[in-house]
Amino acid sequence: MTITEVAKLYDLSADTLRYYERIGIIPNVNRNPNGIRNYTENDCGWVEFAKCMRNAGLPVEVLIEYVALFQKGDDTVEARKEILIEQRDKLKERIEEMQKTLQRLNYKIENYENGFRQAEANLKLDNK
Amino acid sequence: MTITEVAKLYDLSADTLRYYERIGIIPNVNRNPNGIRNYTENDCGWVEFAKCMRNAGLPVEVLIEYVALFQKGDDTVEARKEILIEQRDKLKERIEEMQKTLQRLNYKIENYENGFRQAEANLKLDNK
DNA sequence: GATTGACTTGGGGTCAACTCCAAGTGTTAA
DNA sequence: TTAACACTTGGAGTTGACCCCAAGTCAATC
Numbered sequence: 001m002t003i004t005e006v007a008k009l010y011d012l013s014a015d016t017l018r019y020y021e022r023i024g025i026i027p028n029v030n031r032n033p034n035g036i037r038n039y040t041e042n043d044c045g046w047v048e049f050a051k052c053m054r055n056a057g058l059p060v061e062v063l064i065e066y067v068a069l070f071q072k073g074d075d076t077v078e079a080r081k082e083i084l085i086e087q088r089d090k091l092k093e094r095i096e097e098m099q100k101t102l103q104r105l106n107y108k109i110e111n112y113e114n115g116f117r118q119a120e121a122n123l124k125l126d127n128k
Numbered sequence: 129m130t131i132t133e134v135a136k137l138y139d140l141s142a143d144t145l146r147y148y149e150r151i152g153i154i155p156n157v158n159r160n161p162n163g164i165r166n167y168t169e170n171d172c173g174w175v176e177f178a179k180c181m182r183n184a185g186l187p188v189e190v191l192i193e194y195v196a197l198f199q200k201g202d203d204t205v206e207a208r209k210e211i212l213i214e215q216r217d218k219l220k221e222r223i224e225e226m227q228k229t230l231q232r233l234n235y236k237i238e239n240y241e242n243g244f245r246q247a248e249a250n251l252k253l254d255n256k
Numbered sequence: 257g258a259t260t261g262a263c264t265t266g267g268g269g270t271c272a273a274c275t276c277c278a279a280g281t282g283t284t285a286a
Numbered sequence: 287t288t289a290a291c292a293c294t295t296g297g298a299g300t301t302g303a304c305c306c307c308a309a310g311t312c313a314a315t316c
Contacts, residue, residue, distance in 0.1 A: 002262080002263080003262090003263075004262075004263085013304085013305075014263090015304075015305055015306075016303090016304065016305080018264090018265090019303080019304060019305085023303095031264095034263080034264090034311075034312055034313080035263080035264060035265095035311085035312090036262080036263055036264075036312090037263085037264090052229055052232065053229065054303090055225055055226075055229070056225065056226045056229035056230075057226070059302080059303095060302070060303065060304095061302090077240060080240065081237060081240035081241070084233055084236055084237050084240065085237055087233065088230065088233040088234060088237060091226060091229065091230050091233065092230060094226065095223060095226050095227060095230060097183055097184065098183075098184045098185070098219060098222065098223050098226070099223060101180055101181065101183070101184035101219065102184075102216065102219050102220060102223060104180065105212055105215065105216040105219065106216060108212055109209060109212050109213055109216060112205060112208065112209040112212065113209070130292080130293080131292090131293075132292075132293085141274085141275075142293090143274075143275055143276075144273090144274065144275080146294090146295090147273080147274065147275085151273095159294095162281080162282055162283080162293080162294090163281085163282090163293085163294060163295095164282090164292080164293055164294075165293085165294090182273090187272080187273095188272070188273065188274095189272090
């Protein structure tokens, strides 16, 4: 697959794909004799993985490290696992915080729907 | 409360607090005769609100708009509600995506814990 | 055989959201 | 009364993550 096809498939720009490869979020993609990238299924897997993890907020830096370890082989399994665990835990916390905020928003919207009676004492501090 | 106290209380930098006020994420804070900010309980409420919403990923721009509407009074209730609903929906989607990624990470970690038998066919495409 | 179109590289530019800095003022402590 | 300290402003700088552009190559078409 060409870079344009992959870009469309995953809704990323070709620039982003080249960027990801350059910094090492995805391993180097093989080229045809003219130097044009030819993405294999495996490459696409990496692209999809990168996109998914980035969407969830994992920093580029962490992904770079993960991919580098992956490419070093089986000696790095333990280190990779630790990265995953750390990021999993952080993600979990972020989600929990966001859940709370979601509920807060829902509560506020409800208030707005109940005619937004801000005079009521128990709502007074929640008009923000 | 002084800016330093508020900064400590909410774990934000004083610079960030001034920045939030300047751009309108929080309403203007009253000053004492020397021009030094004196945060009321209400101001703190706004700070906390801003921090919470920013943490959840709501863009600064949106919060600016919301606060501006809030300050314009009751005519803007409907518009404010719509902002909240839109942001609530977006937040919900983000959370759902992140949930999926969380599960994916958990699955990968499990694999690493099961001795990471990457040879097994059903895991082959999930080594990323 | 010249144009078109898809790709290449290297490097500078942009955007959101802070973060830092210099220069200044006013209160408190020695 | 001078030093130390907490704050002020305006504006420049930083960071993370892309995004864009010029200049060039190659293959295919007109």
